[in-house]
Amino acid sequence: MDTVALAVTDGMLHFELSLAYEVFGADLTAAGIVDHWYRLVVCGPGQVRAGRFRVEPDHGLDHLPRADTVIVPGWVDVDVAPPADLVDAVRAAHDAGARVASLCTGAFVLAAAGLLDGKRATTHWAHARDLATRYPRVQVDPDVLYVDNGRVLTSAGKAAAMDLCLHLVRLDHGSSVANAVARRLVVPPHRDGGQAQFVTTPVPAPDHHPLADLFPWVMQRLDHPLTVEDLARQARMSSRNLGRHFRSVTGTTPLQWLLTQRIRHAQELLETSDDSIDTIAAATGMGTATTLRRHFNRTVGVPPDTYRRTFRSRTRPGPDGSGPPHPRPAG
Template sequence: MHTIPDMNTVALAATDGMLHFELSLAYEVFAAAPEGVTVPWYDVTVCGPGAVRVGRFRLEPDHGLDRLPRARTVIVPGWADVDVEPPAELVDAVRAAHEAGARVASLCTGAFVLAAAGLLDGRRATTHWAHTRALAARHPEVDVDPDVLYVDDGSVLTSAGKAAAMDLCLHLVRLDHGSSVANTVARRLVVPPHRDGGQAQFVTTPVPAPDNHPLADLLPWVAERLDRPLTVEDMARQANMSSRNLGRHFRSVTGTTPLRWLLTQRIRRAQELLETTDDGVEAIAAATGMGTATTLRRHFGRTVGVPPDTYRRTFRSRSRLARTAAGGATGAPPAPPVPPVPQG
């Protein structure tokens, strides 16, 4: 079990053959707290078997791979050549970290390392869509899902390629610090604040630039009006297109329908209000366009996995734990760690 000081430690595994994009992406998310974020941030270390080649770059890790089991979270970046078995020392270190209680996440083809370590046996997992068949063929005991951005299976998480790796990293921040902090990180990095893990990987459709798709003006317009009763017709009228055309564009840009996307935004806004205010559930229901506390509780529980009141208590317990770890609390001993709140 991890002690209180270990709760925010993140170790990035680096060996010859790792992809530099995923490694750099994870370092960018976890290494420095965005301006204005006051919660205790992550202590990030890069672990490897000595100087390694990551893409075309030479990297000198901070510590050896034997340091991985001391981290709360271990990130395994993409593995460049999936036709070659990953190094045994890396596989053994990742397995040892998980056995020691670490949360282990792979980015892109890093899933091949987790599979070699046996961490994906009997689990649902994903990787870059171009390599899902290879992963399933080499490791038939893994339930490979080729159609999602990432899979959160508790202590083991896997993501698809490139942009989906960012989605998974932000998901980890959201689990640890809540939606408000994760959204702040996303704004600093100029990326979408939340894409559900179950969203399609967009095999044939590139992720649009923030201002280069048909819904670029509509999405922020809707986000500013979540407290209002919006319909598909309202959104179509604002976008100056038919409801059917709007639905096609939503599927292309967001991977889901207009109403499902709208509901997700309302739920995320409710999470932020639960984290950052003392407003009652009835007031939050009104502020997010849910109408009544009953409606909010139904949709919130179905999407997040727990009722709003439980989410608020869990988040605040986690915040108190983080403050204690940073030396910001005195008096009574800290409460035990709170399990992550399931995300929809």
């Protein structure tokens, strides 16, 4: 897997593009980390723009089939179909035997090329539903950092691109080299959990749908042991009718939506309070710390304590709101 080609086009996300360039384009032989490293080339249809930057490719897109690995960064406007020449070139590279990996919304290119049909894949959580809707043959998993299908790989958004790039290095050069690359870039060689821990799950905006009054009522009672019957009674409809409206408005069932809101509230409390796990379990209607930990770990991908250490502020102001900050316990 010596030659890595970055497939670029206008509108590419410069963060993912630069990240891949840094991982695969650095001369690690000079640093004594490896005896040989990748040969990185940039392929595109002439000069392209990535954000506010201009990129001058080394070769045209027709050079992609000569690469061992093709990296497809994401781009900004996913509402527009990927450029046909890029899609065709990526498909041709795969047909020629190249390993193809997408970063963030680059998954839309792989899906358009048919490379994700019948396969599990991921993308940035904010675009996962769009990917699944547009390409129903793709098994979209919005909760993971990356998916490895062998010769076809996809990553979630932004920093998850680094996770996938390090995974490719680990496959090609082993864990010790991947760890050395991670240390050089001052990033963790492996992150626990998936992108579920970064996903926001807001309540649908108020509207004229039949559940508009129910949502705020539930959010004020998350510490109560609510049932589907309770929700149906409040909404003045049968449980079956409630389920139908929930599926239409939220895309899920009443119980799954309720669990999601409880987990999200637990995330907020873990981020903003010093409350114990038992207290948070009670405040979110989970009952016990054991129940909260089980559902939280399954949904978010990491235990509540790990989530708190990762996402809460490490400092806070003194008691009077001024002066030097005091350490905040990770609890």
